[in-house]
Amino acid sequence: MSTTKINASYSGVLRHKIGLVYLSGALPCFENFGNLPTDLVYADAQVNGKPASEVLDMLIIPGGSLVESGSINPTVTKEIIKMAESGKYVLGVCSGFQVLAKETDVGRLSTSPLVRKGLGLLDVEFKPLVCTDRVCASIVDKSFITQEIGQDVRGFHCHTYGQTVLHGNSRPILVTHANRINYKKNPQDLISGVANKEGNVAGVFIHGLLDQNPPILHSIMQSLDISTLDLAEIKKANTKLLENIKSEVGISTGIRQQPALSQTPTKLVMITALGSGSGKTFIVTGIAGALKKRGYNVGVIKVGGDIRDAVSSLYLIKEPIREYSSIKIGESGWTPLEQAVTAASLDYNFLIVEGAMSAFTGLLNENYKRPMSTAEVAAALGASTVVVVGCDKEGLEGALINTLNYIKTLQSLGVKIRGVILNKLRISYITEETKQMIQQAFGQAGVELLGMVPRLDLDVRGMIPEIEIRYEDFGAQAIEAVEKSIALDLFTKIAFPPQITKVDYDAFTAKFKNLITNYMLSASRGGDQNIVT
Numbered sequence: 001m002s003t004t005k006i007n008a009s010y011s012g013v014l015r016h017k018i019g020l021v022y023l024s025g026a027l028p029c030f031e032n033f034g035n036l037p038t039d040l041v042y043a044d045a046q047v048n049g050k051p052a053s054e055v056l057d058m059l060i061i062p063g064g065s066l067v068e069s070g071s072i073n074p075t076v077t078k079e080i081i082k083m084a085e086s087g088k089y090v091l092g093v094c095s096g097f098q099v100l101a102k103e104t105d106v107g108r109l110s111t112s113p114l115v116r117k118g119l120g121l122l123d124v125e126f127k128p129l130v131c132t133d134r135v136c137a138s139i140v141d142k143s144f145i146t147q148e149i150g151q152d153v154r155g156f157h158c159h160t161y162g163q164t165v166l167h168g169n170s171r172p173i174l175v176t177h178a179n180r181i182n183y184k185k186n187p188q189d190l191i192s193g194v195a196n197k198e199g200n201v202a203g204v205f206i207h208g209l210l211d212q213n214p215p216i217l218h219s220i221m222q223s224l225d226i227s228t229l230d231l232a233e234i235k236k237a238n239t240k241l242l243e244n245i246k247s248e249v250g251i252s253t254g255i256r257q258q259p260a261l262s263q264t265p266t267k268l269v270m271i272t273a274l275g276s277g278s279g280k281t282f283i284v285t286g287i288a289g290a291l292k293k294r295g296y297n298v299g300v301i302k303v304g305g306d307i308r309d310a311v312s313s314l315y316l317i318k319e320p321i322r323e324y325s326s327i328k329i330g331e332s333g334w335t336p337l338e339q340a341v342t343a344a345s346l347d348y349n350f351l352i353v354e355g356a357m358s359a360f361t362g363l364l365n366e367n368y369k370r371p372m373s374t375a376e377v378a379a380a381l382g383a384s385t386v387v388v389v390g391c392d393k394e395g396l397e398g399a400l401i402n403t404l405n406y407i408k409t410l411q412s413l414g415v416k417i418r419g420v421i422l423n424k425l426r427i428s429y430i431t432e433e434t435k436q437m438i439q440q441a442f443g444q445a446g447v448e449l450l451g452m453v454p455r456l457d458l459d460v461r462g463m464i465p466e467i468e469i470r471y472e473d474f475g476a477q478a479i480e481a482v483e484k485s486i487a488l489d490l491f492t493k494i495a496f497p498p499q500i501t502k503v504d505y506d507a508f509t510a511k512f513k514n515l516i517t518n519y520m521l522s523a524s525r526g527g528d529q530n531i532v533t
């Protein structure tokens with residue numbers, strides 16, 4: 001990876017300089033941090049040729065996979081510690097919080113703890129606990145970011161290792177009132193912000209804290225003695241900084257976005273799969289990054305509440321999580337689908353909607369308000385839909401049979417299937433004749449074969465989205481795989497503006513049940529066992 005620095009110099013005079021860590025694994029645009037950052041801190045830990053601790057008044061360590069990536073090197077570590085020990089202000093958000101802590105157990109799916117050491121500036125440790133909800137929290141103690149005890153603040157959580165264990169030299173400053181924990185409705189209070197005894201070092205799990213809550217921004221302004229005029233200059237510098245950050249694909253890659261493509265109205269593609277493990281998130285990440293390189297203003301939103309699936313895409317395209325980034329299905333997710341897509345269409349000219357699990361998952365669950373499945377969302381959006389097929393478990397042959405039936409079933413329910421991507425292929429024996437046969441089979445079903453992606457060695461820790469992911473490695477491999485194996489021009493051609501449609505969800509579910517019944521009757525008679533009759 002290139003370490004070429006972004007030219008983001010600001011010509012005005014700043015009385016206060018606020019740094020933002022810009023290293024592999026960081027998410028500098030996942031939120032706006034109150035539009036406060038004025039300077040970037042790279043691997044050399046210098047700002048304008050001087051040590052960061054000498055130049056900056058405050059340093060923000062953003063979320064991402066900094067702990068997993070190990071990208072906080074000794075040089076950066078030294079400057080962070082210097083700032084903390086000299087009484088300057090340091091704020092860590094999510095992964096940045098973990099960097100400041102003593103240690104984090106990242107072994108969520110491991111039989112024993114997998115401990116990653118932090119800097120120990122906050123006397124706290126973390127254990128696995130998943131929370132991906134929009135939340136309300138209460139300020140319970142003072143620090144440089146929390147002066148107004150008793151105030152409620154809002155934001156969102158997006159973490160896997162969120163169980164906080166406090167020790168004697170730390171103080172809780174924020175307590176989140178969470179509704180869903182570890183994928184289940186389980187209301188409880190969670191410590192989501194901690195400060196050191198002096199109050200100049202703080203870590204928080206809540207994203208969007210500085211953006212959505214005036215009491216937090218006012219506390220920082222008071223602590224740093226930032227006047228209203230100072231803030232205006234800071235925000236001018238921040239605007240310049242963001243323009244330059246967003247022109248790069250990923251972090252320190254040296255890959256610049258091509259001139260922006262003008263496109264109206266916004267086009268949308270829904271991407272679903274035959275089930276979890278198909279590589280849907282990998283494909284979405286690669287397509288999002290590749291389209292960003294080509295000049296598209298790309299947005300990625302997620303069906304359901306597990307927004308962690310979208311983060312690897314956002315790492316590459318440098319976009320924030322917004323309230324509409326999660327489409328509500330049942331009790332999972334944030335924003336109703338029509339509202340989410342309408343709002344996203346104002347910000348982006350190409351939208352990718354990543355489905356949840358299988359397209360049909362949740363369709364028979366009648367305990368909650370509809371929609372409950374990706375298939376229902378696709379039908380309600382009138383979305384051009386692409387199916388990602390993992391071919392690793394049953395081989396190409398079995399995957400083809402299942403996919404053709406899957407496509408027919410979705411089409412019979414009114415879902416507009418436009419393309420298919422065969423993923424995780426062992427392609428050594430696939431001849432040109434075989435490929436043409438596959439294209440013809442899908443063509444007869446009215447579907448384009450968009451690509452055949454070979455199997456890659458991704459089943460290791462650090463390359464699976466919700467397990468100790470390293471965004472820089474995951475993203476780089478995803479873009480490379482997509483650019484080599486997927487027809488991106490054809491992908492963009494099958495995209496169309498969403499056509500929001502009123503769906504009778506009871507009739508939709510009844511039709512699905514009827515398909516199952518017909519299949520059962522056909523099987524019992526020894527006839528054609530295709531699910532679609």
